Amino acid sequence: MTGVRMGELAVSATPTDELVAVGLGSCIGLVIVDRSAGVAGLAHIVLPQSGDKVDQPGKFADTGVPELIAQMRRAGAVDRRFETAIVGGARMFDVSGGLDIGARNELAVRAALVSAGVPLRRAQTGGNQGRTVRIAVGEGLVTVRVTGQPPVTLLDGRGGTGGRPASAARAPSVARVAAVSRLGGSVSGAGTIRGPRAALELTGARR
Secondary structure, three states, X not given: OEEOXXXXXXXXXXXXXXXXXXXXXXXXXXXXXXXXXXXXXXXXXXXXXXXXXXOOHHHEHHHHHHHHHHHHHHOOOOHHHOEEEEEEOOOOOOOOOOOOHHHHHHHHHHHHHHHHOOOOOEEEEXXXXXXXXXXXXXXXXXXXXXXXXXOEEEEOOOOOOOOEEOOHHHOOOHHHHHHHHHOOOEEOOOOOEEOHHHHHHHOOOOO
């Protein structure tokens, strides 16, 4: 078993290996699987933006997503076969006003995947409970367990049975999120825009 701690990422092509990220709260666990190549990757992303920090790329969405993709390619995976999922992005603390870090992390990861041209298949995000995600590398089986609940399958080669389809319509663009914040609105972990003025100004403004 390979534990992927906060700010780390790991790629494995060992069939007996299992990649695990435990206790995902506001963090995002980004999963990428290529079943044909027998390669799987997992990033434990903590924050949306790296700024000028380059020493730990797995910690940030804007550096962790491209780095995980690059490592998957080096291990023999092919982009068109990628199956991706995200887990976490919970609102673990009551934050008044603005965007909570879980929602910001999710939106940043989604934006980085769009920028890389990699579609997102499944998501189990939001809420206010921690999660653990596991990838059985040889099977390409991805399971997620919400604290206090039994595990469910997120990806199993047939579209998965847990979480939800990761519709692009669900998540506002990063530019839109910035505009929401400026207008005094907020975005929930489910990507819902809150605040009447923000909603009015942003109608049809998706990019």
